[in-house]
Amino acid sequence: MIKPAARVATQAKDVWSIVNEAAAAATASGNTIINLGQGFFGYNPPQFIVNAAKEALDRVDCNQYSPTQGRLRLRQALSDAYSPFFGRKLDPATEIVITTGANEGILSAFMGFIEKGDEVIVMEPFYDQYVPNIRMAGGKVVYVPLHPPAKGDTEVCSSNDWTLDLAELERAITEKTRMVVINNPHNPIGKIFSKEELMGIGELCVKHNILILSDEVYDRLFYVPFTRTATLTPEIRDLTITVGSAGKNFYCTGWRVGWLIGRPDLIKYSAAAHTRICYSSVSPLQEAVAIGLEQADEEGFWESSKREMKGKMDRFNEVWDELGLPFTDPEGGYFVLVNMSKVKMPEDYEFPPHVSSRPRDFQLSWFLIKEIGVAAIPPTEFYTEANEKEAENYLRFAVCKDDDVLEAAKEKLRRLKNYM
Incomplete structure (x- = not known):
């Protein structure tokens, strides 16, 4: 038998496989x-971006x-686009590298600076990659929790009520700590x-003297004042790598x-790792994103995008008010956590072993797919086993879908009244 590398040998079935396979099976049976x-958009990028991509394909x-x-x-x-936010001119030759999605950029930053035995602090819940x-x-x-609001199971709370204990963060720092990861706006909390x-x-x-990886892929979707980590002080700036995403900005995650x-x-060493990981990224889509950035302000895209997403969020969350289910009101992004x-699921409800062995939110997710017809993500996937109890009653819903889809989902979710 061929032995796989340990880094991939022991992976359990991940949440994306469980949820998507359950949804596909339910659909195949006629539901x-x-x-x-999953946070992919249910609609196309704006037409000026699509046109730019089509035109780029005609160029050698x-x-x-x-x-x-x-x-x-x-x-x-x-x-x-970003120099005005950073308060100084960013040098395109030495201070920016394009990556194959934000995820490959994150991997490149880790590969550029993390060696065996180095510690990286990540806040729970965390983006699973x-x-x-x-x-x-x-x-x-090394994990440091964002503590959920004490009244999160009984009242609607702001995502700002999820708090970081700075003393707890400092206690997690050792002589081996090399980097801290910040996700802002945060997925899945908002x-x-x-x-x-x-x-x-x-x-x-x-x-x-610790590096900061500031994952700011939802940086155009903020509904309260938003501060970029690298703009705080020159000393903090010099330790910060900021991550961005065209997929999130322009509705084109693919x-x-x-x-x-x-x-x-x-950037020098992150770029060196990027070169060895994938050499370069997709040419015509880079060109299209460039044109998109050049035209976005003229098109009024950033403000309309923010306004439309906040509108989707607010209209969708009306169903939780109807049902009396508390949720975390997000300050940014397009996810909502619902408690x-x-x-109350039937005590004798049958779950497959790979679901029954997981925390309650996995069973809730399965139950909603099978009985309600709506798929959502169980957020304990973004926790260590030690802290997953804090999230086992929540589910994460993505609102980056067409309005008619969200309205149809709301109609289905109203059937939860039968289980309360």
């Missing part, structure tokens, strides 16, 4: 399932390798870290165009 689980240079650091036009467009990416670089993951919270984290990193922004000495502690 209509509305999938609000856009169908060949891009420079490994990314097409200059896209790096220049990113510099033009952080953990295997850190481990593949040889690092050890929390936007305040300037004061970010300063607290940043000052600890400056004190202990395009796999992301980027890293940081000081030249941080399902009031939902």
Whole structure:
């Protein structure tokens, strides 16, 4: 028997497989399932972006390798778009690298700076790709929780009510700590870290000379004031690698165009890792994203995108008010966490072993697919076993879908009244 590498040999069936397979099986048996689980958009990018992609495919240079650091036009467009936020001119030649999606950018940052035995602090709940990416670089993951609101099972709470204990964070720092990961706006909570919270984290990193990976892929979807980590102080800026995503910005998650922004000495080594991981990223879609960034302000896209997503969120969450189910009101992004502690599943309900062995939220997710016809993600997938109890009554719903789909989902979800 061929022996696989340990990093992939012991993987349990992941949440995406469980939820999507359950939804597909239910659909095959004749049920209509509305999938609000995985955060892919239910509609196309804006037409000016789609047109740019089509036109790029007709150009010879856009169908060949891009420079490994990314097409200059896209790096220049990113510099033009983000320099006003950073308060200084970003050098497209030395401070930006284009990656094959934000996830590959994150892996490149870990590969560029993490060696065997180095520790990386991640906040729970966490985007699930952080953990295997850190481990593949040889690092050890250290977890610090974001504590849920005390009244989250009885009252609607703001995502800001999920809190980080800075003393707890500092206790997690050791001489081996190499990096802290911040996800802002946060997936799955929707929390936007305040300037004061970010300063607290940043000052600890400056004190202990720790790098910051600031995952800001939802940076265009914020409904309260949003602070970028790298803009806090020059000292914090010099330790920060910022992650961005065209897929999240322009509704095109399948395009796999992301980027890293940081000081030249941080980008240099992240870019070196990126070169060895995939060499370069998709040329015509880089060109299309560049054009999208150049035209977005003229099209009024950023404000309309934010307004439309907040509208979807608010209209969808009306169903929880109807049902009396408390939820976490997000400050950013397009996910909502709903507390399902009031939902009572039949005691004799049969779950397959790979679901019955998992926390209650997996069973809730399965139950909603089979009995209600709506798929949602169980967030304990984003926790360690030690802390998963804090999330076992929640489910995560993605609202980045057409309005008629969300309305149909609301109609199905009203049937939860029968189980309360």
